[in-house]
Amino acid sequence: MAQRKTPFGRKSEPETIGSAIQDFLKAFKIEDRFAETNLVNSWERVMGAPIAKRTEKIYIRDKKLFVYLTSAPLRHELNMQRDKILVMLTKEFGQPIVNEVIIK
Numbered sequence: 656m657a658q659r660k661t662p663f664g665r666k667s668e669p670e671t672i673g674s675a676i677q678d679f680l681k682a683f684k685i686e687d688r689f690a691e692t693n694l695v696n697s698w699e700r701v702m703g704a705p706i707a708k709r710t711e712k713i714y715i716r717d718k719k720l721f722v723y724l725t726s727a728p729l730r731h732e733l734n735m736q737r738d739k740i741l742v743m744l745t746k747e748f749g750q751p752i753v754n755e756v757i758i759k
Contacts, residue, residue: 722756737756
């Protein structure tokens with residue numbers, strides 16, 4: 656069923672808040688940036704508190720996730736698990752947000 660629009664360009668039927676937010680993100684072309692920010696803010700939930708406590712800095716640039724850690728042994732361990740981290744993040748968000756994880 657196609658949605659009819661009013662003369663003012665509005666949809667005649669109510670929509671959910673979730674779909675309204677998605678329409679807003681698409682209209683301003685900020686879907687990717689929103690997903691990246693959501694990933695950075697969800698780091699502790701996805702990776703767990705012990706890793707998050709040792710994370711000094713985290714950001715995304717050019718589809719690469721940069722993670723700075725304060726613990727050398729943890730840095731080494733996560734460097735060996737970069738592919739697993741990508742799979743976990745993709746599973747958590749339902750789509751690939753980053754293409755590479757760089758642990759420093």
